[in-house]
Amino acid sequence: MQIKLVAVGSHGDVLPFIGLGTELVRRGHAVILAAPAPFACLAARADLPFHALGTCADYDRAVASPDLWHPRRGASVLFEHFAAATEWTYDWLARTSRPGETLVVASTLGVGARVAQDKLGLPVVTVHVMPMMVESRDAAPVLPGIPFAHRLPSRLRHWLGRGADRYVIDRAALPRLNALRQRLDLSPVRRLRHWWNSPTRILLMFPDWFAAPQADWPAQATQVGFPLVDRFGDAQALSRDLADFLDAGPAPLVFTYGSAMRQGQAFFRTACALCRVTGRRGVLLAPQDGQVPTDLPAGIVHLPYAPLSTLLPRAAALIHHGGVGTVAQALAAGIPQLVIPVAFDHFDEGLRLQRLGLGAVLRRRRFTPARAARVLDRLLASNTVAEACATARARVSREDGIVTACDAIERLIASR
Known part of the structure; x- marks a missing residue:
């Protein structure tokens, strides 16, 4: 079985996947990494086969946006800029994968893999490297752009997060995602932060002493330690x-x-x-x-x-x-x-x-x-x-x- 790794984002998103790929190759698996084009050199240094998602210019345009680093507007800009990676990822998986012969391991933003799972039946493992990516009513994360959010009760933070889903994240991410799904005869996604979790398996790359497991986390989630992978950096x-x-x-x-x-x-x-x-x-x-x-x-x-x-x-x-x-x-x-x-x-x-x-x-x-x-x-x-x-x-x-x-x-x- 070939393992296809999909990492969409910056160094903090991609380096853990280079670490995963290197260890999986050491264990005898066939692995290929798909990530933004600027990371081709790091993959080559690790001797990982590589597929570029977009060009270096595409990546530079995304990270150069001043609003990307705004506490409230940043999420909207992020999902708008990386929406194209969803189509690139799906097209690549559709061309090169067969059910029963491929396992996909995808980062949080690698949602093209989830589209391929829904359309092609590919097994997908979703990897979240941040505790913030896991919803919980009892231990809701602190969202950016909300004054004194750390002082609010967890359930109120969770309710505010649902509002951010509806008015920020989903408004930026879902139109293009659902246009792709419509072309593929798939039903629309209603809420991205719920749908992006693969029903097959979720890996949470942070230890339980840093973010304690919660009863309302997805049942298919497995918590592991931090990926210390800066040895694969520049x-x-x-x-x-x-x-x-x-x-x-x-x-x-x-x-x-x-x-x-x-x-x-x-x-x-x-x-x-x-x-x-x-x-x-x-x-x-x-x-x-x-x-x-x-x-x-x-x-x-x-x-x-x-x-x-x-x-x-x-x-x-x-x-x-x-x-x-x-x-x-x-x-x-x-x-x-x-x-x-x-x-x-x-x-x-x-x-x-x-x-x-x-x-x-x-x-x-x-x-x-x-x-x-x-x-x-x-x-x-x-x-x-x-x-x-x-x-x-x-x-x-x-x-x-x-x-x-x-x-x-x-x-x-x-x-x-």
Whole structure:
């Protein structure tokens, strides 16, 4: 049986699938990855056969939209821009797959696989890497763009989420999706966040101590650990210059605002000022041009990319947007986190860290050098935070989300 992996999104969505593909190939399975075109080089580095969904220009247009990073408008922009990937995915699966010979493992946004499941009868495994993607009345996630959402009762947050489905997500995603389904003689989808869960199997790539399982989660959901996969990113080791910088002084603060962020100028200006106020060194990670000031002072360095699994164990703290993959790497390193959320799941991940005593959250408007310095000083001076981070590091070291997920996929194959 051939396993077809479908990953739609940015690095945080695609790298876990490169990890899954590499492990499945090691176990003797035939695997091919379909993902946005810019990830072809990472798939080639991992020796994974690759099918491009769209072009590099298509991907750049999607992530360059300023509204993509707006707390309320971001979801609408996301689903509008990635709607084309649904048709590309379905067409590819329809051309190259046969029931009984193919298993599809798809990311949250890889909903073209769900269309293929409904039309062609292909077995599909849905993979959610964020707790936010799983609905629950009793433990509803914190949605972006809702002031003081973390203070609301869970059932009220759930009700607001249903409103976001109706007026934001479904309004952006369903017209084009249902036009495709109509051409295929399929009934329309009424609510995307319910339908995108495969009835075959759902893999939740986060541990139960980070997001406790709920009685109203789908029965076909299996929870696994974090996918720690930055070794499949743009570099596997620290550059010589960065290693020398780390050796030359005390542990620095590390700042990143995500691989796809195009509007991080204010964040990195504040990062430089924060290093000055605290007297700490800093590492700024930003792959996009124009994000970081050109006149960096001594003690602050900028790199497009560095493997967090190697860098963060040598850092004092991580200040970042709150993406779940970045969260997981800092947990594995056992360091405090300060989350400056932007959109999507960032607010939810930040609140989970805060509740577990592993970090703090500052909204972007409150991310000033003086305020952030006070928060960081409190985190770094707290024995309670240090103990919580050490406990999280030990927990993550005992887990392997990629291996556990592949075990679940193989059990599914055996059962069929």
